[in-house]
Amino acid sequence: MIDIMLLLLIVACAIAAIEMKDLLASGVLLGAYSLLMAVVWTRMNAVDVAFTEASVGAGITTILLIATLSRTNRYATATPARRFKVRISIVVLACAVVLLFGTLDMPGYSDPEAPANHHLVPRYIEKSHEESAVTNMVTAVLANYRGYDTLGETTVIFTAGTCLIMLLRGARRREDD
Numbered sequence: 001m002i003d004i005m006l007l008l009l010i011v012a013c014a015i016a017a018i019e020m021k022d023l024l025a026s027g028v029l030l031g032a033y034s035l036l037m038a039v040v041w042t043r044m045n046a047v048d049v050a051f052t053e054a055s056v057g058a059g060i061t062t063i064l065l066i067a068t069l070s071r072t073n074r075y076a077t078a079t080p081a082r083r084f085k086v087r088i089s090i091v092v093l094a095c096a097v098v099l100l101f102g103t104l105d106m107p108g109y110s111d112p113e114a115p116a117n118h119h120l121v122p123r124y125i126e127k128s129h130e131e132s133a134v135t136n137m138v139t140a141v142l143a144n145y146r147g148y149d150t151l152g153e154t155t156v157i158f159t160a161g162t163c164l165i166m167l168l169r170g171a172r173r174r175e176d177d
Helices: 002-019 023-043 047-069 082-102 115-132 137-145 147-176
Strands: none
Touching: 002 023, 023 047, 047 147, 115 137, 137 147
16 A cells, blocks of 8 residues: 555656646655655665665755756746647657566566576575675675676766756856856
């Protein structure tokens, strides 16, 4: 029942954020959306992902949105044409159908017979200390086995922050001129 309530709250936050004309309120709703997603990740026992979602999604991204809005107009000035909204809706629905179709042959949630539980998990349990010399298995997986993934995520966040700083500095210079 809690999962259904979380899903409904997430969908409500997403729809409200899209429909708002006040961009500040929309940014705050997106922060709430990220916080709810962190709760979902926690319920799925993916605490590392939940922590990242809470800190980056709900924290840093909300701060960056508010900082950006301090330099721009708070209210949306133009609304997309109805044809454009229909096209976007069709694309979103098509993506949803493809994603749902892709989940049809996935193993059930926490299925002990899932392939990952037969190939990856035993190897990580048996060899993570030997291969990485790290006593905590979660740290070994994140730092050693998923190092490139973590590097990629860090690169994306660094690039986004750098671009935002350059945009804000450019806006400040144009105001000074």
